[in-house]
Amino acid sequence: MYLIGNISIYLGIVISLYGIIANIVGIKKKSSKWIESARGAVLSLAFVASIASFLLLYLLGTSQFQYKYVASYTNESLPIAYKLTAFWAGNAGSLLLWAVLLALYTAMVVFSKEKKNPMMPYVSSILMVNILFFFTVMALNANPFEMTDKIPADGKGLNPMLQNPGMILHPVTLYMGYVGLAVPFAFGIAALILKRMDSEWIKLTRRWTLLAWLFLTLGNVIGGWWAYLELGWGGYWAWDPVENASFLPWLTVSAFLHSVMIQERKNMLKTWNVSLIILSYILTLFGTFLVRSGILTSVHAFGDSNLGTYFLVFMAFMMLFSLYIVMTRYGLLKKDSSPIEAYFSKESSFLLNNMILVAAAFAVFWGTMYPLISETFTGTKVNVGAPYFDKVMAPILLVLIVLMGICPLIAWQKAVFEKFMKNTLWPLAMGVATAIILFAVGVKGIYAIIGLSATSFMFGTHLQEFARGIGARRKATKENVLKAAFKLTVKNQRRYGGYIVHIGIAVIAVGVISSHTYSTEVLKTVDAGNSIKTGDYSLKFNQLTEHTKNGNGIVVADIDVTYKGKDIGKIKPEKIFYETWPEPSTEVAIKTNWSQDLYVVLSSWENKDKVTFMVKVNPFVSWIWMGGIIMVIGTAFALIGGRPTTSRYQINKGISRVGG
Structure with missing residues (x-):
């Protein structure tokens, strides 16, 4: 083994090197044999990386403690699901996960229907440079197959915070988003090298970019859900440095997905789009650097690692390489690029949307890195916490919500103000009505009311767009409402898929604004038989009991809950004591419904009859x-929609034009 x-x-290193060299030789000599050989190397890489991954899974699942990685992250009593997910619990395993995902992505790209495209050898080489980096780092610094000096009787076990279903989903989805962004980056650089300044590379990578954005979205949402359930502080997003690192590429890719529509339709923003995808790719490396460098304090970071240096060097190399390619092609990028014809147009609104998303990314980046910058130049480490991010990001996100409500109502090329105002009437009325209702029922917090009203306006815009589209189709086809709605969305999946995404953002915005502004918290010590009251809830503490499970000691509080005087059952918050871990794990008890969560944490106890609880009521968290x-x-709807695009370069001309 x-x-x-x-x-x-080591085969991964050798095959990656060979594949890169074979592509270069094939490009120089315009040789289809060398290009075909490089394609075979990609397949071999996927096979080798898969073998290494299956082997590590076997070692973890069978508790082979003679391997240092297995002994560090598993033990005999760990459930099999968490033994296997320990694959990505540490540095060595997570690097292997990145390598195997990237190898599989590369194989899918290279053997796609566009495999004869002249850009493909360049794309393949760029992706294999990334794979080479990860295999090299594993060989030099973080080998998942390193042996122990002495075989322990049992392993250390997995961090209790990682023993949650979120561990199965969150890291993998986030990594798939990170890895996925390497594909449009590689196509963008390949197009620049070949001096192909049209939007072909964007069309070829639209689904890859959407897929990466989908996984980044999943990773961030699942991460928030996991933090909410596991960490026991009552929130879902703490603006932790590593949380921010995963949010940064999500912001820049969101900007990219909007601005590429302008290039496809109007031949604009070529330099901007290629810069955005390069920035997004670099930010994935930056996020990995933050996790592995230990330079910033984070519950997610591998603080005992010196891998940050490797990632810093590789990130700098890829950044300088990309900058060189862009600068040498800058004149061509600007050539034949169409200007924006009117300030009041959909193009301008999309560009403004882009500027705000990039500004949001910069604000998050600055707040994340400022403690390090401050310490470097002044010797004093200044902590930047949630208050900074809340204060800076709230107005930025409010403007984004308003723009999402306005953009669908503005015409391409040059909008007519009178028509725009007419289109805005009903959504604006919906937003104003929301504000009036909130004031009327006594809701406090002017900023929250503004945010909720803006969200209502944005939701109203998209509801109106669906209604107008269905109405127009019914008028033309005489179909019933359901059939017209189905046909409309199926025939315009890219457009209406985007609208559904915006509606999802509106729902999240309601949850974030409400839970952030209107949550209540009580920290109280009670004796057995007494109650804690908060809002419409009453919690009667009955008793504290102890038992063992899988060798772990568990302390459970038994609590009866009533809501508005009605019994709604029991909740049982817990503390779990692990033999292999110094700190107990908090298991939160949550009762949830469509409008609010009752969130109870067992904080501490003096004895079995005197216990301290943290009780929170979080409005609309389930909406997130x-x-x-x-x-x-x-x-997903937008991903399967849109017209399939084929390269304007014919297959029979493919390899002869590789040297371009």
């Missing part, structure tokens, strides 16, 4: 998870 694992890693699901549905 040891031999096979190590051979697979529901909105995430809606966004995923909309993205």
Whole structure:
């Protein structure tokens, strides 16, 4: 096993090098044989990376503690699901996960229907440079198949915070988003190298970019859900440096997905679009650097790692390489690029949307890195916490919501103000009505009311767009409402998939604004038989009990809950004590409905009859998870929609034009 694992890693290095060289030779000599050989190397890489991955999964699942990685992240009592997910619990395994995902992505790209495209050898080489980096780092610094000096009787086990279903989903979806962005980056650089300044590379990578954005969205939403359930502080997003690192490429890719529509339709923003995809790719490396460098304090970071140096060097190399390619092609990018004809147009609104998304990314980046910058130049580390991010990001996100409500109502090329105002009438009325209703029922918080009203306006815009489209189709075809709605969305999946995503964002916005502004918290010590009251809830503490499960000690509080005087059952918050871990794990008890969550944490106890609880009532938190699901549905809908694009370069001309 040891031999096979190590051979697979070193083979990964050799095959990656060979594939890059074969592509270069094939390009120089215009040789289809060398290009075909490089394509075979990609397939071999996917095979070798898969063998290494299956081997590590086997070692983890069978508790082979002679391997340092297995002993560090598993033990005998760990459930099999978490033994396997320990694959990405540490540095070495997560690097292998990145390598195998990237190898599989590369194989799918290289063997796609566009495999004869002249850009493909360049794309393949760029992706294999990334694969080479990960295999090299594993060989030099983080080998998942490294042996222990002495075989322990049992392993250390997995961090209790990682023993959650979120561990199965969150890292993988986030990594698939990170890895997926390497594909449009590679196509963008390949197009620049070949001096093909049209939008072909954008059309070829539209689905790859959407897929990466989908996984980034899933990763961030699942991460928030996991934090809410597991960390026990009552929130879902703490503006932690590593949380921010995964949010940054999501913001820039969101901007890219909007601005590429302008290039496809109007031949505009060529330099901007290629810069955005390069920035998004670099930010995925930056996020990985933050996790592995230990330079910033984070519950997610691998603080004992020195891998940050490798990632910093590789990130700098790829950044300088990309900058050089862009600068040498800058004149061609600007050539034949159409200007924006009118400030009041959909093109201008999309560009403004882009500027705000990039501004949001910069604000998050600055707040994340400022402690390090401050310490470097002044010697004093200044902490930047949630208050900074809340204060800076709230107005930015409010403007984005308003823009999402305005953009669909503005025409391409040059909009007519009178027509725009007419289109805005009903959504604006919906937003104003929301504000009036909130004031009338006594809701406090002017900023929250403004945010909720803006969200209502945005939702109204998209509802109106669906209604108008259905109405126009019914008028033309005489179809019933359901059939017209189905046909309309199926025939315009890209457009209406985007609208569904925006509706999901509106639902999330309601959850975020409400839970952030109107949540209540009580921290109280009670004796057995006494109650805690908060809002419409009454919680009667009955008793504290202890038992063991899988060798772990569990302390459970038994609580009866009533809502508005009506019994709604029991909740049982817990503390779990692990033999292999110094700190107990908090298991939150949550009762949820469509409008609010009752969130109870067992904080501490003096004895079995005197216990301290943290009780929170979080309004509309479930809307955040529901909105995430809606966004995923909309993205999947847009992903399978749109017209298939074929390269304007014919297959029979393919390899002869590789040297371009």
